[in-house]
Amino acid sequence: MRACVVDSFADNPFGGNPAGVVLLDAPAEPAWMRSVAAEFKHSETAFVVTGTPGDDPKPLRWFTPTAEVPLCGHATLAAAHVLGGEQRFDTASGVLHCRSTPDGWIELDLPADPPxxxxxxxxxxxxxxxxxxxxxxxxxxxxxxxxxxxxxxxxxxxxxxxxxxxxxxxxxxxxxxxxxxxxxxxxxxxxxxxxxxxxxxxxxxxxxxxxxxxxxxxxxxxxxxxxxxxxxxxxxxxxxxxxxxxxxxxxxxxxxxxxxxx
CATH class of the missing domain: 3.10.310.10 (Diaminopimelate Epimerase; Chain A, domain 1)
Structure with missing residues (x-):
């Protein structure tokens, strides 16, 4: 399967936050995803099921080297960057919308978390x-x-x-x-x-x-x-x-x- 490393929130390589991105044909076992994330050793690795029918949101999960997390912005940005265009992801934090903007940025629509x-x-x-x-x-x-x-x-x-x-x-x-x-x-x-x-x-x-x-x-x-x-x-x-x-x-x-x- 295709796997990438993406520097998110960065204009140049070796800046921002690196994330792994793994593109799956079908959902994978959580233990396997944890093992892959531990192998990558980035703060988070995104696992995206790309074999989703029609326009349904693509399932997306995030793992640190030791645990699954409910929301990760930089790994979502990395996944949207790899896939390109406009994307919708089905996640533990709801459906997240991502799109490329005319100025070359990527916009993520995420839930606010006001403390x-x-x-x-x-x-x-x-x-x-x-x-x-x-x-x-x-x-x-x-x-x-x-x-x-x-x-x-x-x-x-x-x-x-x-x-x-x-x-x-x-x-x-x-x-x-x-x-x-x-x-x-x-x-x-x-x-x-x-x-x-x-x-x-x-x-x-x-x-x-x-x-x-x-x-x-x-x-x-x-x-x-x-x-x-x-x-x-x-x-x-x-x-x-x-x-x-x-x-x-x-x-x-x-x-x-x-x-x-x-």
């Missing part, structure tokens, strides 16, 4: 040393942490053994920007699913965009926010607010296209 204010957990200061925590908020699967500055976001070395033991929440560290081209900066840590740090995280921006929109008083339908994920690889995500949906825009580059033989 609500929450008390900071007891372990937070130990997990993120050197970070001045100004606010915290929670969504269903994310803990959002507002840092005192973009410099703190860029510099922090998280205590991953602390984060690993917290259970089922990705930790999003974010701050106001230190350059005018973007509206916020962030980093994302998810060691509980085998991802110490995710290079660029589409699903995190489903929480970041509505949260920052409220802080910046830019909540009108169609408002656009630009996020910089400040990992070592780095990447830019353009988010468009559409009520309970978020349009995420990014570019992608195929760096490997071959045949999976197992």
């Amino acid at each position: 609500e204010p929450a008390e900071p957990p007891d372990w937070l200061a130990k997990a993120l040393p050197g970070v001045d925590v100004l606010a915290t908020a929670r969504s269903a699967t994310k803990l959002l942490v507002l840092a005192g500055s973009a410099a703190q976001v860029r510099a922090v070395v998280p205590e991953l053994h602390v984060l690993t033991g917290i259970g089922g929440s990705d930790v999003i560290l974010t701050a106001a920007p230190d350059r005018p081209e973007v509206d916020f900066v962030s980093r994302v840590f998810a060691p509980h699913v085998g991802i110490p740090e995710d290079p660029v995280t589409g699903s995190a921006h489903c929480a970041l965009a509505p949260w920052w929109a409220a802080r910046l008083d830019r909540t009108a339908h169609g408002s656009v926010l630009i996020g910089e994920q400040a990992s070592a690889r780095g990447g830019t995500v353009r988010a468009v607010l559409r009520g309970d949906r978020i349009g995420l825009h990014g570019r992608a580059v195929t760096v490997l296209d071959g045949e999976l033989r197992v």
Whole structure:
């Protein structure tokens, strides 16, 4: 079967977030997909059933090297990039629509995940040393942490053994920007699913965009926010607010296209 590696939310190879994409003729066993994802060693690998009749949405599932996840933006972007044109995917998070835009970006239509204010957990200061925590908020699967500055976001070395033991929440560290081209900066840590740090995280921006929109008083339908994920690889995500949906825009580059033989 065809398998690719795609750098998502990237303009050039070796930037953004790499994802595996495996094109299937029929649904595969979850244990096999976990094994393939572990072999690829990317933060997520997308498995798409392309042998879908007519215009039905193509079944799509995402696996980290250790677990299946309910939503993954960058691997969806990678799958849409490989398949081209306009795509609909049937996923655990509902039917997701993707399309290529005239300016060469790919737009993903994903559910918004707005976090609500929450008390900071007891372990937070130990997990993120050197970070001045100004606010915290929670969504269903994310803990959002507002840092005192973009410099703190860029510099922090998280205590991953602390984060690993917290259970089922990705930790999003974010701050106001230190350059005018973007509206916020962030980093994302998810060691509980085998991802110490995710290079660029589409699903995190489903929480970041509505949260920052409220802080910046830019909540009108169609408002656009630009996020910089400040990992070592780095990447830019353009988010468009559409009520309970978020349009995420990014570019992608195929760096490997071959045949999976197992």
